[in-house]
Amino acid sequence: xxxxxxxxxxxxxxxxxxxxxxxxxxxxxxxxxxxxxxxxxxxxxxxxxxxxxxxxxxxxxxxxxxxxxxxxxxxxxxxxxxxxxxxxxxxxxxxxxxxxxxxxxxxxxxxxxxxxxxxxxxxxxxxxxxxxxxxxxxxxxxxxxxxxxxxxxxxxxxxxxxxxxxxxxxxxxxxxxxxxxxxxxxxxxxxxxxxxxxxxxxxxxxxxxxxxxxxxxxxxxxxxxxxxxxxxxxxxxxxxxxxxxxxxxxxxxxxxxxxxxxxxxxxxxxxxxxxxxxxxxxxx
Numbered sequence: 001x002x003x004x005x006x007x008x009x010x011x012x013x014x015x016x017x018x019x020x021x022x023x024x025x026x027x028x029x030x031x032x033x034x035x036x037x038x039x040x041x042x043x044x045x046x047x048x049x050x051x052x053x054x055x056x057x058x059x060x061x062x063x064x065x066x067x068x069x070x071x072x073x074x075x076x077x078x079x080x081x082x083x084x085x086x087x088x089x090x091x092x093x094x095x096x097x098x099x100x101x102x103x104x105x106x107x108x109x110x111x112x113x114x115x116x117x118x119x120x121x122x123x124x125x126x127x128x129x130x131x132x133x134x135x136x137x138x139x140x141x142x143x144x145x146x147x148x149x150x151x152x153x154x155x156x157x158x159x160x161x162x163x164x165x166x167x168x169x170x171x172x173x174x175x176x177x178x179x180x181x182x183x184x185x186x187x188x189x190x191x192x193x194x195x196x197x198x199x200x201x202x203x204x205x206x207x208x209x210x211x212x213x214x215x216x217x218x219x220x221x222x223x224x225x226x227x228x229x230x231x232x233x234x235x236x237x238x239x240x241x242x243x244x245x246x247x248x249x250x251x252x253x254x255x256x257x258x259x260x261x262x263x264x265x266x267x268x269x270x271x272x273x274x275x276x277x278x279x280x281x282x283x284x
Contacts, residue, residue, distance in 0.1 A: 001024070001270040002033050004266055005033065005263055005267075006035060008262060008263065008266075009035060009259075009263075012245065016247045016251075016255070017248055018246050018247035018248065018251065019036060019144045019145055019245075019246040020036060020243075020244070021035065021242075021243075021244040021246075022034075022035040022155060022243050022244070022263060023154075023155040023160075023240070023241075024159070024242075025239060026237060026239050026271075027163060027166055027237070027239055028237050028238065037154060037159070038137050038154050038156055039155075039246075040135065040137035040138040040145060041153060041225060041227065041246065042145075042147050042151065042222060042225050043116070043118070043148065043152050044148075044151070044222055045218060045219065045220025045221075046219075046220050046229050047118060047151050048075060049162070049165075049196075049218050049229070050104050051084060051087050051104055051118075052192055052195070053192060054091045054100075054107055055090050056191070057183045057184055058090060058091045058092075069083075070083045070086050070087050070090070075195040075198075075199060077200070081122035084121075084122050085100075085123075087100070088101055088121055098124075101118035101119065104118050105118050105133070108161075111175055111176075111179060112160075112175070113161060114136060115138070115152065115157050116158075116161075117133045117135065117151070117153075118150070118151050119131070119149065119150045119151070120150040122151070124150075125150075126150055131149065137154050145225075146248065148222075155229075156242075158229045158242050159241075162240045164176045165189050165192055166189075166193070166231050168186060168189035170186075171186040176189070193231065196216035196218060196231075197214060197215065199218060199219070204243075204256075204261060205219075205232075205241060205263075205264040206230075207260075207261035207264065208260070208262065208264025208265035208266075208268055208277070209234070209264060209265070209277060210268075210277050213232060213268075216231045216232075217229060218230075221256075223250055224248060224249055224251050225244065225245070225246045225251065226244075226253070226256040226257075227242070227243060228242070228243055228260055229242040230264075232267075234271055235275065236271040236272035236274075237271045241267050243260045243264070245260065261279070
């Protein structure tokens with residue numbers, strides 16, 4: 001699988017001068033397929049996932065109707081960021097989304113996701129005298145991407161976070177229960193995945209699996225970066241897949257969507273060798 005994907009992604013990098021970053025994890029064995037998985041990337045809408053996780057951690061009761069609407073708007077295909085920033089206020093318990101962003105960052109660091117941070121809420125500037133964090137990913141000698149100074153992550157960090165939520169939802173322990181034994185429940189983790197399964201866009205990773213496949217994912221894009229991150233449940237096994245594509249200045253949808261669908265399809269077929277998905281040539 002690694003060789004197949006590397007060949008596909010190298011063509012993209014050579015043709016565009018961009019960067020392809022992929023992280024896949026077999027949720028049964030824990031084995032991973034990492035391809036440039038630690039390249040610093042703009043967090044874009046994939047950082048909505050830890051925001052919702054922190055929201056559940058902050059609540060000591062079931063979310064209210066208003067809070068459930070905010071969670072749904074955050075994880076399901078909504079481009080506006082108002083609801084996301086409202087959840088940052090819920091996390092901190094007051095009207096201070098910057099402080100909520102700090103809590104999200106601190107939590108990701110506690111979970112060992114050291115390349116993930118929010119230095120400001122969505123669509124808001126950095127605070128004076130408070131630059132973005134320096135991380136192992138963004139402090140390398142030759143940075144291969146032009147990244148958002150406010151919100152950053154890596155394919156590996158997001159993939160590992162999704163695996164944590166999966167194991168939590170399965171009730172099989174894992175890092176979230178170890179770090180937050182009194183603050184998160186199996187039911188809350190399952191609710192996060194239930195919301196993410198409602199996010200249906202018919203492209204990117206979704207286009208690479210059969211239509212009936214259970215897929216919990218969050219996608220995102222800006223001018224130069226497109227990404228999708230998913231937990232996929234299949235007859236041949238459950239797995240995490242995160243794909244990031246970066247091209248300087250402008251990444252065309254006609255390039256990114258088919259490529260991420262192809263990466264997704266190759267991964268699905270690896271896990272389901274005896275019953276592969278040939279795909280729909282019109283889906284991309």
